[in-house]
Amino acid sequence: MASSKPRRTRGNVTWLPSGSARVSVYGGVDQVTGKQIRLRETVTARATKRETEREADKAVTRLLNQVDERRSPRTETTVNQLIDRWLDVIEVERKTRAGYVGKIEKHIRPTIGRLPVGRVTAETLDTLYARLRRCRDHCHGEKYIQHRTTAEHVCDEHSARRKCAKIVAGDPDATCRWCDRTCRHHVCTPLSAGSVRVVHAILSGAFQRAIRWGWIVTSPVDQVDPPSVPRPNPNPPTAEEAAQIMQAAESDPDWSALIWLTMTTGARRGEICGLRWPDVDLERGVVVFRSSIGQIAGDVWEKDTKTHQHRRVTIDPELVLVLMAHRERCETRAAELDMTVRRDGFVFSPAINGSVQLNPDTVTQRYGRMVKRLGITTHLHCLRHYSATELIAAGVDIRTVAGRLGHAGGGSTTLRTYTAFVLESEQRSAAALASRRPPMQRR
Template sequence: MATANGRAKRQRGEIEELPSGSLRVKVYAGIDPITKKRHYLTETIPAGPTARKEAEKARTRFLAQVDDRRNPRTRATVDQLLDRWLEVLDVETSTRQGYVKKLNKHVRPLLGKLPVGRLDAETLESFYAVLRKCRDHCGGARKAIEHRKAGPHDCTDKCRPHECKPLAPASIRQIHWILSGALNRAVRWRWIAVNPADQAEKPGMPQPNPHPPTAPEAALLVTQAWKEPDWGAFVWLAMTTGARRSELCALRWSAVDLDAAVLTLRSALYVDDAGKLREKDTKTHQQRRVALDAETVEVLRDQLARSEDRASALALSLRGDGYVFSPDPDGDTPLTPDTATQRFSRMAARLGIATNLHALRHHSATELIAAGVDVRTVAGRLGHGGGGATTLRVYAAWLSESDQRAATTLAARMPSRPR
């Protein structure tokens, strides 16, 4: 192409004919900020009478995308977008805290200084690849010692060479959707023309793989916990109801009906930005009634009697809406969820059992499924949304085993076939 002064103008991008007759369109799009490698937009056009025309359209489209990133509608960085997005985001405090933690740990260090207009699908996919290699973003190249504490000290066996550990697939997927939400808002505000997260390959859905303690391990855990009755009651209730730790810690005596053998889970605890315990709705924003077996009713009766005795010994009265599990004699303050988690982990470690408090919830679900309880009932007890869809997805393996046992049971009741 010639310009007004007669000089030839260099064409941006190239269209290459492949041995198959197809045409490959290639346009330079700058340096990838994650990998620091040259970045090209490419597309292959199948051979045919209109291939050249389609290739020119693709080249023009790529050039427009590159120009849009080079001349964005705003000079704002990803950090500035995230700050503005968090200002207008309407979610629960605990959800916001989870977002902020992931953004500060992973997104801001790698993408924060990048102009929003330069963020594209390849950059996001390179970012996810770094997280899959190492959650500390070393890309597999860090040769360093991870010290147990900062400052001058004598290293012990706890100061170890860095080992790359990938970020969990579920966490990478959550980060993708957090970024997608922020970038959607940027499109609505006309900061950018398109959402690059829509064009990037989304991190795959992780395969649910719960690891509940075995029946012997569960029995050992409960037996160990009963050495301190209040703690034993907490572990027992976690195992028999399948309630979340935050729901058990928020449980009040006013929500326990021992005569009807039922408890109502209507709230959960969380720690706010100031470090204070607060109550909120349950995870699915619905209260649920959980039926209790006779033994669990007796466990709660004993817990109530102990609580009343402690309050009476100090000339106090147990509050009617006091917490079932409380460090205070009158039940005024709840047990902190993190305290329960840490205590359970220490107990399991002493017993040599690789499990955690949340795994008791899996134990409850798998035992119910193994006993032949239908999925909707299990979902209702656990507080799963979607009418059992979550339960089906998470516990598919146990449902399969239960179905095999059902088939065996049915076969045993069939009459003998004629010979």
């Protein structure tokens, strides 16, 4: 005899006009936003309502199991502990690791670091990303004074001796060097989409490890969409600006040789600093980039190139003569001090015998000061963009350009980065063809 009691349904089932069922289950309260968490799923209509009801019950059971898993996870490990364990086991380059640690300390630990791993939801991460896109300092909309230092200090540095140039000149747009050093009201600055993607990648890698270790069943990161990839927008110096840069560098022949080599080969700054004399074949006009110099603050070390591959780049005869003259200067300076240039010495070195490499940050800072004096808004890496765009404009195929730059992916990275310049080159090619084509006879 069938029971007269109505069938008890766990969760909330709403019937839609189409005959489908919308299932909703209460999943607790989000620790970050304080809002209720609702897990939802829509069950499409089956042949009969009874079959749809059975599928809805299964959906309710499945969602409740997910809720139970989050409420009573297999581990009480926090996100901080997971991140620490993840950093112990991953294999990444030192500078990449330093970048990860910086993002973790700034954006992950202060926000969700104390939450249990099993209770982090997709909504938690969506809320975190939204806040990062609003303000990188996690101000939560609060107004406060952003101090320039944590040590004891006087916030207002304007004084009788340090008068504000804006007041003295009566011009609110005047530049005052003391204003830049004073504490000021916080102004929200959003975190870039690229940096938010790095935070997303860190969390994705850590939670995937947690699944592999059996700490959780599913990863909330898989249910979150990271910001779209920022479109590359290289801004190389113009031909006129490049000429000004080379002319300004001529006052120091060694510095001029470094700039010339960077501009011609499009090599990264670490590869230029790590270049040794055995890798420069002046007879054949070939330079081989085998290693690079990495630097984090005062810590400097030699490492592989970014793609971990050796790269042969052909150089023009004029650059060969420049490097020959640079080699002769190095040998002359060493002979004056009864020394010799080491066979494996660095091409560009502050040491007479070439035993010490240039620091990449030193090169960047010197280049920055030089272009600032010239009134050109650019930086050292733009010489790499300059080399690529000039090669593309000259009609060199993308694969060859990618090989010279050391781009991985068979040219896909090069094409994605310099698409605008490829299109411009194609337009010039079409115009050049049109100018040489015989005119069409009009009837």
